[in-house]
Amino acid sequence: MxxxxxxxxxxxxxxxxxxxxxxxxxxxxxxxxxxxxxPKESEPQTPQTDTPPQDxxxxxxxxxxxxxxxxxxxxxxxxxxxxxxxxCRVTISDDASALPNGQSHSPELNGLTSEREDDKSEEGKINGGENGAEKEQKKTQEKKKVKGLxxxxxxxxxxxxxxxxxxxxxxxxxxxxxxxxxxxxxxxxxxxxxxxxxxxxxxxxxxxxxxxxxxxxxxxxxxxxxxxxxxxxxxxxxxxxxxxxxxxxxxxxxxxHFQVTLNDIQAQMEQHNERNASLRQENTELAEKLKKLYEQYKLREEHIDKVVKHKDLQQQLVDAKLHQAQxxxxxxxxxxxxxxxxxxxxxxxxxxxxxxxxxxxxxxxxxxxxxxxxxxxxxxxxSKSNEVFTTFKQEMEKMTKKIKKLEKETAMYRSRWESSNKALLEMAEEKAVRDRDFDALQGKVQRLEKLRRALKVERNELNKKVQNLSGQHSDTRCSHSPPSSPALSHQKISHQLQATAPRLDEADVKHWSRS
Structure with a gap:
């Protein structure tokens, strides 16, 4: 096929x-x-009118x-x-797609698809026969098994x-x-x-x-x-x-043709000596036309060379594509x-x-x-020991039921015990944290009470000093002494705070020093 x-x-x-x-x-x-x-059409009668149409x-x-x-x-x-x-692709789609020119795939591919369908039908028939043979083999094997048992x-x-x-x-x-x-x-x-x-x-x-x-x-x-x-x-x-x-x-x-025209011109020059001036003009015109013809001929040759080169390049491209295909x-x-x-x-x-x-x-x-x-x-x-086995089986079933109930109860108690242990551990951790916080707060409260008492004593002393200094207005030196004493008292208080409460925050110390 x-x-x-x-x-x-x-x-x-x-x-x-x-x-x-x-x-x-x-x-x-x-x-x-x-x-x-x-050539039939280009037979010139005069050199002036017939040469350009040929080009x-x-x-x-x-x-x-x-x-x-x-x-x-x-x-x-x-x-x-x-x-x-x-x-030339490795994996080609089996569905029929349209070609670039608008045509469908060639009949060779349709033939291949029909071949595939025929092969599949033949394989189905072969598989059906093989299934029947396998069934017969299974039957014979079962008979052999029964004999060998x-x-x-x-x-x-x-x-x-x-x-x-x-x-x-x-x-x-x-x-x-x-x-x-x-x-x-x-x-x-x-x-x-x-x-x-x-x-x-x-x-x-x-x-x-x-x-x-x-x-x-x-x-x-x-x-x-x-x-x-x-x-x-x-x-x-x-x-x-x-x-x-x-x-x-x-x-x-x-x-x-050019030679014929030149001969005619020479004969006319010999015959007509009187028309030399006109013939010279005609000769100059002919020379210009000949130059034009020569230039046109050169341009034509150049065009032909370009066309030949273009064809050579196309040939090389086709050869390269053929080499790639091979x-x-x-x-x-x-x-x-x-x-x-x-x-x-x-x-x-x-x-x-x-x-x-x-x-x-x-x-x-x-x-x-x-x-x-x-x-x-x-x-x-x-068959003889079936009765004993049935009784034993019944007892075993009863025991298995009891064991299952006990296992369920143990699982429940175990889950409760685990949950209670977890709750106790969490409560103990929380209690330890709270005890630590409480101890720290008690220490802070005691330090603050000491500071308060010290501040009360200093305040009473300062009040006494102010009362003593209020009677001495006459002396100018003594007038400048009261503001210096509070500054010294403030410095003392700050030193005491630093000595007594080193663990307090800096913000608390500044607040007490300002007050």
Whole structure:
């Protein structure tokens, strides 16, 4: 299917390339027709009127050719960029999005989607068949288990007969049952992990297959585009050669025409000696026209050189883009090979693990059959001791109920005890903090009382001094002494405050000193 898709894409690429080549050849054919018609029209009767139209026609033809080549190169570069943007990405969206030209995706991709759907339907059928086979295998395995149970029960009975008391026998049975449960759970977990790995491998395989098909499509489209570019280069070379030939022919015609006109002028000068002055004027005009023609010819050659350089640059750009596309293809192929090798290694490892797990499963089934046989033998012995076990079970249930009630009560008392301990600790911490604050405040109160008493004594002394000093108004020296005594008393008070209360704040000391 993939080969058919590549062939269809190659044929479509060729069909798409054919109109472009035809479109490129059409302006060349038009130019040839114009060039073939131009000599007939450019046969001059006089040198003064026919030379300028030839130059104008040549310039228009060169401009049309340059424009057509630019358009074709731009179209090819756009096609290459579209192919690279659609096929050279690592992760391509599966939803069908519109192309830049307003067209939908090519039919190759639709074919791939149909192939995917067919593959999915086939895989569903295969999975259905595999499920039926698995069911049949499970039935056969269950029958084998039932047959193998007898052996295991005999072995178990032999081991139990070695034990003396029924309690020991029950403990041995419980241990074996727990071991079997653990082994069964481990096998189930391993089977789930292996199933997940298998699903992941299938998904990765599908993704790699899709990427491979997309890479093949991109390769086919790039090959078709390379062919179109080669055709375009050939047409450009042919057009350049044709233009050079046509320009050489025109130059030869111009030179021959110029020689003919010069011969005519010389004959006219020999025949008409009387009209020398007019002929000289005509000669000067002809010389100026020839200069103009020569200058126009130089300008034309310069324009042609610029066009050739522009084409060379376009060719280099196309070659660089082709080189990039080839490198991208190589990188994608190398990446595909690496991923293929990695997946093969993982598949080998998964197969080996599956074989090991199958061997373990067979071994475990054998053990299960033995244990089932032992269990059946043991059931006969247990039927006799069921009555004793039921009575013991009832007593155990009563005891468990009582134990649960006691556990609930102990949990409640324990929670209450913890909460009360926490409350006591918090209260003790608060009490310690408050005791410290109370002691500090009591010390401050005692210091303040001492200061108050000292201040009362000093106030009484000061009042006495003021009364003694009030009678002595005559003496001027004594008039200045009262303000000095309060200052000294204030200094003494401040010293006493600092000595008695060093732990008080500075603001309190300043307040008492001011008062």
């Amino acid at each position: 993939i080969k058919q898709d590549t062939e269809e894409s190659a044929t479509q690429g060729g069909e798409d390339a054919s109109p472009t080549v035809g479109g490129m050849e059409s302006p060349a054919a038009a130019k040839d027709s114009l060039d073939s018609n131009s 104008q026609e040549g310039g228009s033809e060169g401009a049309e050719a340059a424009l057509s080549q630019c358009f074709t190169a731009d179209d090819l570069s756009r096609q290459l960029e579209d192919i690279l943007s659609t096929y 007898g052996k295991e029960i005999t072995l178990l009975m032999q081991t139990l007969n070695t034990l003396s008391t029924p309690e020991e026998k029950l403990a041995g049975l419980c241990k074996k049952y727990a071991e079997l449960l653990e082994e069964h759970r481990n096998t189930q977990k391993q089977m789930r992990v292996l199933q997940k790995k298998q699903n992941q491998l299938v998904q990765e395989k599908d993704n790699l297959r899709n990427e491979h098909s997309k890479a093949i499509l991109a390769r086919s489209k790039l090959e078709s585009l390379c062919r179109e570019l080669q055709r375009h280069n050939r047409t450009l070379k042919e057009e350049g050669m044709q233009r050079t030939r046509l320009e050489e022919e025109k130059r030869k015609e111009v030179t021959s 490198e991208l293809l190589k990188e994608s192929e190398e990446r595909h090979d690496r991923e293929k090798d990695f997946l093969l290694k993982e598949a080998v490892e998964s197969q080996r693990m599956c074989e090991l797990m199958k061997q373990q499963e067979v071994h475990l089934k054998q053990q299960l059959s033995l244990y089932t046989e032992k269990f059946e033998e043991f059931q006969t012995t247990l």
